[in-house]
Amino acid sequence: MPVVTTRVTDLIGQTPLLELAATDTGTRLFLKLENMNPTGAAKIRMARAMVDDAEARGLLRPGGHIVESTSGNTGLGLAVVAAERGYRFTAVVDNHACRDKLRAMKAMGAELVFVADDGDDGLATSAREDLAERLAREECDAARRAGLEPNTYFTEQHNNDANAVGYHPLADELLTDLGRVDVLISAVGTGGSMFGTARRLRELGHEPLLFGVEPVGSIAFGGPAGPYWQSGTGTPEGADPGKIVAEDLELLEEGLKVSDIDAFAAARVLAAKRGLLIGGSAGGSVVAALERLTEFPPGSVVVTIVCDGGEKYLDTVFDDDWMSDRDLLDARAETTVAELLDRYAPTHDAATRDAARRAANTHAILVPSAVPDSIGAAGK
Ligand SMILES: Cc1ncc(COP(=O)(O)O)c(C=O)c1O
Numbered sequence: 001m002p003v004v005t006t007r008v009t010d011l012i013g014q015t016p017l018l019e020l021a022a023t024d025t026g027t028r029l030f031l032k033l034e035n036m037n038p039t040g041a042a043k044i045r046m047a048r049a050m051v052d053d054a055e056a057r058g059l060l061r062p063g064g065h066i067v068e069s070t071s072g073n074t075g076l077g078l079a080v081v082a083a084e085r086g087y088r089f090t091a092v093v094d095n096h097a098c099r100d101k102l103r104a105m106k107a108m109g110a111e112l113v114f115v116a117d118d119g120d121d122g123l124a125t126s127a128r129e130d131l132a133e134r135l136a137r138e139e140c141d142a143a144r145r146a147g148l149e150p151n152t153y154f155t156e157q158h159n160n161d162a163n164a165v166g167y168h169p170l171a172d173e174l175l176t177d178l179g180r181v182d183v184l185i186s187a188v189g190t191g192g193s194m195f196g197t198a199r200r201l202r203e204l205g206h207e208p209l210l211f212g213v214e215p216v217g218s219i220a221f222g223g224p225a226g227p228y229w230q231s232g233t234g235t236p237e238g239a240d241p242g243k244i245v246a247e248d249l250e251l252l253e254e255g256l257k258v259s260d261i262d263a264f265a266a267a268r269v270l271a272a273k274r275g276l277l278i279g280g281s282a283g284g285s286v287v288a289a290l291e292r293l294t295e296f297p298p299g300s301v302v303v304t305i306v307c308d309g310g311e312k313y314l315d316t317v318f319d320d321d322w323m324s325d326r327d328l329l330d331a332r333a334e335t336t337v338a339e340l341l342d343r344y345a346p347t348h349d350a351a352t353r354d355a356a357r358r359a360a361n362t363h364a365i366l367v368p369s370a371v372p373d374s375i376g377a378a379g380k
Pocket residue numbers: 041042043073187188189190191192193194231232233234279281282307308
């Protein structure tokens with residue numbers, strides 16, 4: 001990434017890794033801090049990729065109009081790209097979306113269209129998508145009737161190949177920084193971040209075990225449908241997870257369900273104990289990873305994608321009143337996460353710890369072949 005740049009989108013990617021946990025069997029859990037991207041979320045990677053793809057295919061030209069149904073992070077990414085490239089951007093949203101995401105989209109010039117203006121704060125993914133599709137289609141039809149070539153594009157993240165492709169650089173970054181990934185455990189909504197990363201890793205000869213995470217109540221991995229508060233993830237009843245999940249779900253070792261209580265407890269404890277502010281869906285992935293760390297083969301490199309930061313959820317996940325009004329505050333769940341973090345706390349001085357491990361390995365592997373047979377045998 002350049003040190004000085006002229007465009008915000010040049011700052012996408014090259015996000016850092018935080019080693020959150022390590023077991024005494026040498027398994028290490030790394031958080032890919034995608035909250036460090038502009039907009040504080042991973043989705044800006046795919047937002048740019050979808051616009052690049054539409055431009056390359058001639059579906060979006062200067063002065064064009066982008067339409068998307070979004071719970072916020074995709075919309076934030078598209079708002080940045082639209083502002084930079086001079087497009088109009090309409091975000092079709094519902095009142096389930098977090099206020100700060102809506103306010104930030106608006107600040108960056110997006111036009112917000114609410115699917116229901118009756119104050120209903122239910123998740124309305126399906127209705128949102130229908131409305132976005134209709135808005136874009138009607139505008140394209142009107143252009144054609146006027147003898148013009150349509151220049152309105154519905155990015156349709158759930159069925160857009162460029163969504164997953166937008167995460168290929170994330171996989172490249174992981175390999176550059178870690179050398180390998182043995183386990184990838186991450187949230188699944190459209191599946192773009194999880195399967196885009198996984199597909200690219202496979203392309204490069206790496207086949208990590210894949211664990212998808214969705215909220216209890218989400219339907220992509222099956223099981224009973226129900227309401228949930230984790231934002232920007234999962235698939236609510238009546239919505240279609242889309243083509244990425246349909247095509248790639250079979251790659252999963254397992255689809256895991258995490259309750260709002262456990263996901264939010266993880267986000268809150270990470271903030272309080274480690275000073276790391278992450279969103280609720282990332283909290284779900286983190287707790288799922290911590291709970292399973294010792295089940296992975298010893299020495300595993302485990303990666304969780306932190307889809308977004310916690311700053312957008314100060315009025316919800318990090319607000320005790322909001323949490324207790326919804327029966328989501330749970331001291332026992334928070335204690336469990338705190339205990340897991342303590343149990344697997346990595347040495348602060350990772351370099352010293354790595355050197356010690358290398359020394360241990362060197363000893364175990366090199367000594368028998370490095371010493372003459374006679375001494376080696378005598379030493380046995
Ligand atoms: C808050 C949040 N949760 C979960 C996800 C995973 O979504 P998807 O499967 O659509 O990549 C994202 C994507 O970046 C996100 O922003």
